Amino acid sequence: MTMVSKSTVDPSISNSSKETKKTLVLIGGGHAHVQVIKGLNHASRPQNLDVILIDLTDxxxxxxxxxxxxxxxYSPEETLIELQPxxxxxxxxxxxxxxxxIDIDNKIVITAGKQRISFDAISIDIGSTSRGLIDIPGxxxxxxxxxxxxxxxxxxxxATIALEENSYKRPVNVIVVGGGAAGIELSMSIVGRWKPIVGEENIKVTLLNSYDGLFPDETPVNREALIHRMDERGICIVNNAKVDRVDQNSLKLESGESIEFTHCLxxxxxxSHTLSSSLQTNGLAVSKAGWIKVNEYFQSISHEYxxxxxxxxxxxxxxxxxxPxxxxxxxxxxxxxLIENLTRFLSSSNNDHKIGGAVDKNASFLKAYVPQGDFLKLLACGDGKALGFRFGIPIYGRWVFQLKNAIDRSFMDLFKEGNLPELIEGQPYDTSQYDASGDDRPLPLPSIDAAILLQRTDDDVDFRQAWNVLKDMAENDNYRDKVLHHVGIPLMDKTKGQ
Ligand SMILES: Cc1cc2nc3c(=O)[nH]c(=O)nc-3n(C[C@H](O)[C@H](O)[C@H](O)COP(=O)(O)OP(=O)(O)OC[C@H]3O[C@@H](n4cnc5c(N)ncnc54)[C@H](O)[C@@H]3O)c2cc1C
Structure with missing residues (x-):
């Protein structure tokens, strides 16, 4: 179902490729940049543009x-994006x-290996680190x-090998700190992996959540479904639990309570990474929390390059x-x-690299990003099933994991060496998206059948059919409302996106 969408290249951009060489440096091979690496291949990018990628891992x-x-x-290999090939x-x-x-004003990137790399433009996609890891003692x-x-x-x-070898002679008592999607998925993954090894009676998993409840922005029915699925797996949720300090086998909450553990995730x-504080010192606009401030074109609000x-x-x-x-x-x-805007910016003849904020001309030649409001959230439950939220309702079962697996693998397939196509000079940018709708979808199911399908949790559901229902709902508000009516959920606002 993955469809290749090709961006059109503005002729003025192609013509400008005769100009002097320019260098774009990509810092970090994160989720956005892997697409830029692919999109800005030598056959599609302007001939005068050199691109350099720097990442601390390959x-x-x-x-x-x-x-x-x-x-x-999954095996580790299945989850890795190989940057070098x-x-x-x-x-x-x-x-x-x-x-x-990064010496922002002189346009030089400095690396731990003492390399100094000059650029005409840089793009930064270095992700983030975990909150509290440095500040909370222990x-x-x-x-x-x-x-x-x-x-x-x-x-x-x-830790798994130690459990398998039975070198760990006492019950496993796991604490997962963090009640967001990552913490929830990790707690279910640990149950899925370790329970069969040590036995149900020898494992306890507790999730510490610093808020009143999990996923406060979700609908009540979604939150109930989540708690039910975690409860089924024996996971204990402690709300309003803020960690004050961690010791070798116990942690202390701000409330004064102590909780013991054998493993703490x-x-x-x-x-934000510590790099952002040096960027701030060097004059780049950075928020109080250390995030690089960009406009809707992913362009720094202080330095347009x-x-x-x-x-x-x-x-x-x-x-x-x-x-977002x-x-x-x-x-x-x-x-x-990002692919469009980097190319357009670097190819623009009136690109004067001046400092002092985004200028009006951007409105016409850079493309604005409109973040989607609602999207399909999928939580792996650690045992081949998944729980999902979309349009305010929960979906659950083996088929939901199959859907998640298909989406994740489609994304990964875009970057696998064996799948990279032969390049033809001058071909348009390839901005393939892993979940684009094809034209070959069958007619939508009757809304009542669609509602019944989405609520099924048995192993016989065809995830492709259910995925088509979700796509049909995303594209047609009227159909979506009818399906939700049959599910018996109050209609949500008209937020689109998938
Ligand atoms: C366990 C877990 C599960 C998650 N599951 C989901 C999920 O299911 N769905 C979802 O939407 N989000 C999920 N998230 C959140 C998601 O991981 C992040 O939002 C996402 O990775 C951000 O992508 P990114 O492109 O910003 O950075 P990343 O994908 O983190 O990439 C950053 C890259 O920059 C490189 N880098 C960092 N610093 C430097 C440096 N100084 N120099 C050079 N290179 C550098 C890194 O090596 C890395 O390759 C999960 C997070 C965790 C921890």
Missing amino acids: HPCYSGMVPSLLSGI LASWSGIQFIRDRVID AKKFCLPTRPISELVRRVEL WATGAR VFAAGDCCTMEIPGSRSS PKAGVYAVRAGPI
């Missing part, structure tokens, strides 16, 4: 698949190194943090809309727009 992990990697459903195919120089500073020393993901995977694997929300996308930025959107949440899905959706 195979970042696709976070959407990590919980199911930890629960043993992708960059080679694209004719992009890949430097494996950590960026430690957290870094005694917990398994979710970032870097490779370290989380390594340490969970070591730190899955709190996103925090600096772009940023994904978790590391905060977007100032005209009107009252707030910046820190979630991979938004970083993924940024990719195609």
Whole structure:
């Protein structure tokens, strides 16, 4: 069902390729940049544009698949994006190194390996780290943090081996700190992986959530479904639990209560990398929390030759809309727009690189990003099933995991060496999206049948048929409302997006 969508190239942009060489430096091979690497291949980008990618790892992990990697459903190789072959195919120089500073005014990137790389424009997609890991005493020393993901995977694997070898002689008492999507999925993954090894009576998993309840922005029926599914797996949820300090086998809450653990996973929300404080010192506009401030074109509000996308930025959107949440899905959706805007900016003849904020001309030649309001949220449950939320209602079962698996694998397939197509000079940018609707969808199911299908939790549901229903609902408000009417849920606002 994945469809290739080709962006049209403005002739003025192609003509400008005769101009002097320009260098674009991509910092971080995150969810947005992997698409830029692919889109800005040597055959599609202006001939005068050189692109350099810098990442501290040559195979970042696709976070959407990590919980199911930890629960043993995926192998590590299935979850990794190999940057080197992708960059080679694209004719992009890949430097494996950590960026430690950027001289914004003189346009030089500085790496831990003491490289100094000049640029005409940079794009930053370095993601985030875990909140509280440095500030809460003992957290870094005694917990398994979710970032870097490779370290989380390594340490969970070591712990699993110890359990399998029975070298761990007491009941397993796991604490997961963080009641967001990552913490919820990790707690279910750990149950899925470790319960069969140690036996139901020997494992206790507790999720510490700092808020009043899980997913406060979801509908009551979604929140109930989540609690029910976690309860089914024996996960204990403690709300309003703020960690004050962590010791070797126990942690203390701000309330004064102490909780013991054998393993503690730190899955709190996103925090900015320390690199952002040096960027701020160097004059780049950065928010109080350390996020790079960009406009709706992913362009720094202080330096128009600096772009940023994904978790590391905060977007100032005209009107009252707030910046999108820190979630991979938004970083993924940024990719195609970033490709357009980087190329347009670098190819623009009146690109004067002046400092001092976004200027009016952007409105006509850069493409604005409109973050989707509601989207399909899918939580892997650690045992081959998943729970999803869309249009205010829950969906659950093996078929929901199959749907998640299909979406995640389609995204990964876009970057696999064996799937990269032969390039033809001058071909348009490839901004393929993993879940684009094809024209070959059958006619929508009658709304009552669609409602029944979405509420099924048995193993016989065809996930493709249910996925088509969700796509039909996203494209047709009237149909969506009819389906929701049959589900018996009050109609939600007319937010679109998938
Ligand atoms: C366990 C877990 C599960 C999650 N599951 C989901 C999910 O199912 N759905 C969802 O929408 N979101 C999920 N998230 C959130 C999601 O991971 C992030 O929102 C997403 O990864 C952000 O993408 P990004 O492109 O901003 O950065 P990332 O994908 O994190 O990529 C950043 C890249 O920058 C590189 N880098 C970092 N610093 C430097 C530096 N100084 N120099 C050079 N390179 C650098 C890193 O090596 C990495 O390759 C999950 C998070 C976790 C922790």
